Amino acid sequence: MDKGWGLTLETSPSNSDRAGFFKNKPVFGFNLSPKYNAGEMFSSSDEKRSIVNEVDFFSDKKPIVKKENSQGDNSIRTDDQFVVNTGLQLVTANAGSDQSTVDDGVSSEVLEDKRAKIQQLAQLQVELERMNSENQRLKGMLVQVNNSYSALQMHLVTLMQQQQLNSKTENTHPHEVVGAKSDEEKKKENNGTIVPRQFMELGPSGSKVDPMDEPSHSHSSSEERTLSGSPRNNVELVSRDKAINREESPESESWAPNKAPKLMNSSSKPVEQSTEATMRKARVSVRARSEAPMISDGCQWRKYGQKMAKGNPCPRAYYRCTMAVGCPVRKQVQRCADDRTILITTYEGTHNHPLPPAAMAMASTTSAAANMLLSGSMPSADGLMNTDFLARAMLPCSSNMATISASAPFPTVTLDLTAQNPNGALPNYHQRINQANPHFQFPLPAGLNHPNFAASMSAPQMPHILGQPLYNQSKFSGLQISQDNIHHPSISHDTLSAATAAITADPNFTAALAAAISSIIGGSHPNNGNSPMSGPSSNK
DNA sequence: CGTATTTGACCTGCGC
DNA sequence: GCGCAGGTCAAATACG
Numbered sequence: 343m344d345k346g347w348g349l350t351l352e353t354s355p356s357n358s359d360r361a362g363f364f365k366n367k368p369v370f371g372f373n374l375s376p377k378y379n380a381g382e383m384f385s386s387s388d389e390k391r392s393i394v395n396e397v398d399f400f401s402d403k404k405p406i407v408k409k410e411n412s413q414g415d416n417s418i419r420t421d422d423q424f425v426v427n428t429g430l431q432l433v434t435a436n437a438g439s440d441q442s443t444v445d446d447g448v449s450s451e452v453l454e455d456k457r458a459k460i461q462q463l464a465q466l467q468v469e470l471e472r473m474n475s476e477n478q479r480l481k482g483m484l485v486q487v488n489n490s491y492s493a494l495q496m497h498l499v500t501l502m503q504q505q506q507l508n509s510k511t512e513n514t515h516p517h518e519v520v521g522a523k524s525d526e527e528k529k530k531e532n533n534g535t536i537v538p539r540q541f542m543e544l545g546p547s548g549s550k551v552d553p554m555d556e557p558s559h560s561h562s563s564s565e566e567r568t569l570s571g572s573p574r575n576n577v578e579l580v581s582r583d584k585a586i587n588r589e590e591s592p593e594s595e596s597w598a599p600n601k602a603p604k605l606m607n608s609s610s611k612p613v614e615q616s617t618e619a620t621m622r623k624a625r626v627s628v629r630a631r632s633e634a635p636m637i638s639d640g641c642q643w644r645k646y647g648q649k650m651a652k653g654n655p656c657p658r659a660y661y662r663c664t665m666a667v668g669c670p671v672r673k674q675v676q677r678c679a680d681d682r683t684i685l686i687t688t689y690e691g692t693h694n695h696p697l698p699p700a701a702m703a704m705a706s707t708t709s710a711a712a713n714m715l716l717s718g719s720m721p722s723a724d725g726l727m728n729t730d731f732l733a734r735a736m737l738p739c740s741s742n743m744a745t746i747s748a749s750a751p752f753p754t755v756t757l758d759l760t761a762q763n764p765n766g767a768l769p770n771y772h773q774r775i776n777q778a779n780p781h782f783q784f785p786l787p788a789g790l791n792h793p794n795f796a797a798s799m800s801a802p803q804m805p806h807i808l809g810q811p812l813y814n815q816s817k818f819s820g821l822q823i824s825q826d827n828i829h830h831p832s833i834s835h836d837t838l839s840a841a842t843a844a845i846t847a848d849p850n851f852t853a854a855l856a857a858a859i860s861s862i863i864g865g866s867h868p869n870n871g872n873s874p875m876s877g878p879s880s881n882k
Numbered sequence: 883c884g885t886a887t888t889t890g891a892c893c894t895g896c897g898c
Numbered sequence: 899g900c901g902c903a904g905g906t907c908a909a910a911t912a913c914g
Contacts, residue, residue, distance in 0.1 A: 645887060647906060660905070664886095674905095 625754040627688040629678070636675050637687050640701025641665055643673065654679040666695030684760050690752075 630637055636659075643661035651658045656677040663671040671691040678684035689704075697705050 644885095646908095648888075649904070649906095652903060658904090672905095 625688050625690045625752050627686060627754050627756040629756065629758040629760050630685050630687070631683050631760045632685045633683070634685070636661075637685060639687075639704040640698050641671075641693075641704075651676065656682060663691075663693060665693070665697070665701075669694050681760075688754070 628637070636643075642664045644664040645659055645661050647660035648657050649660070654676060656679065658674055658676040661673050661675065663669040663673075669691075671689065671693050673690065674686075674688040676686050676688075678686055693705055
């Protein structure tokens with residue numbers, strides 16, 4: 343699809359922010375919307391002339407305008423919408439004093455000229471309507487393509503994750519059953535293939551750990567490892583839970599075959615009891631600029647609570663997914679205390695039901711991010727995933743778009759798409775989003791398949807971004823994303839090298855990366871089954 | 883009247 | 899043990 347259409351799709355802006363928005367980013371050079379006057383849209387008279395004749399008509403023929411209005415001819419007035427300032431003001435200023443002059447100066451020549459102009463304007467209006475209808479049609483097509491794309495993307499991610507899951511199951515189950523075997527024996531069981539960081543001893547008890555859950559011994563004192571107070575036991579439980587999940591539901595849900603890896607089990611609880619709890623402890627937080635009370639992510643939510651959180655004057659609203667009975671997914675919505683234009687949405691849990699295409703992008707993002715986080719499989723030089731690296735690798739548009747917070751009560755991946763570059767400018771894609779849809783400033787990974795964002799992305803980028811990570815599962819693809827598609831000067835070669843190693847060693851991360859990117863590319867669907875959150879008023 | 887939202891009460895975990 | 903904060907429940911209320 344032609345890029346140009348992406349710029350002309352938005353033809354009926356209504357948001358109050360839009361005026362300033364267009365002033366700052368006059369990318370809609372060929373905007374046919376009658377709601378804008380020519381003086382705001384174009385800065386020079388030459389530019390005014392470049393947009394068809396309606397502007398010339400009023401600016402060059404002042405006497406005619408006077409006459410038309412003095413005679414109460416409304417046919418011209420309909421076109422005032424195009425040139426509100428120049429046309430109406432002139433009439434108002436001169437209507438009284440120039441009346442006689444106008445009457446005396448009427449000539450057939452002028453009248454014919456007037457009729458010609460009227461005719462011209464009528465044609466232009468027809469053309470405008472035609473363009474608008476075509477815009478609508480293209481919008482519809484874009485939505486359709488976007489939905490199909492999201493569905494396919496999700497299917498692909500699902501298949502990939504299932505593949506990884508199956509391979510992990512093959513590797514971990516012999517270990518679970520056999521118990522303590524020598525590394526040599528394990529190598530034999532894996533057809534002589536040495537699996538990195540596999541079957542590590544965690545302590546005197548001889549607890550073994552899923553290789554995807556424990557990257558290294560050396561960082562047991564690190565933040566992530568101290569989250570639940572008893573890392574060793576926790577990791578062992580994680581391994582068991584994963585095995586159980588793989589056995590009981592190998593195909594799992596459509597969008598989250600990995601279900602919810604468990605890391606946060608309380609060591610005192612039986613595995614069966616803690617399963618539900620741990621499923622919901624990994625969180626994915628999304629920061630977005632939005633005036634709307636709640637971001638649209640394609641799911642249906644029911645509000646079940648609201649509380650004042652400490653340190654934030656804005657209430658925190660609690661929602662649970664109502665698309666299926668017993669769906670454990672919940673989310674919290676709260677405005678940022680520092681910047682109330684930022685909406686923080688925290689997702690928790692895994693859907694137990696099929697999702698509409700509009701919701702798949704977000705679901706895949708949150709699921710993959712949570713899986714990635716809980717798997718604890720981010721190797722790096724010091725054995726732990728560098729947070730900054732993760733941020734850059736997942737969302738290379740900004741230096742601080744994705745972060746992992748382990749200091750919070752729950753491990754949380756934060757996708758911060760409100761971030762700005764060091765010079766204060768928004769990331770490129772962010773700017774495009776703002777231009778395309780001021781209502782919704784940020785292209786949420788929340789299954790927001792908004793056509794505007796898709797349109798704002800140049801078509802060639804999509805396969806380039808998505809194809810490589812999805813099919814190659816190598817960090818090289820991640821490097822291409824960082825270096826080629828979204829230029830980010832702060833990403834050093836060292837970082838990229840570390841990223842390469844990390845991605846190569848961890849297919850989970852690649853899946854998460856792909857999901858995150860796909861969700862961004864997916865765009866958004868506004869007002870999709872969401873209920874509004876009450877304003878800043880508190881109830882407690 | 884059914885469904886969604888509001889909101890006070892209650893539960894739980896954690897720090898002191 | 900106590901207080902605090904986060905999270906959830908469920909009756910009351912609002913809404914279509």
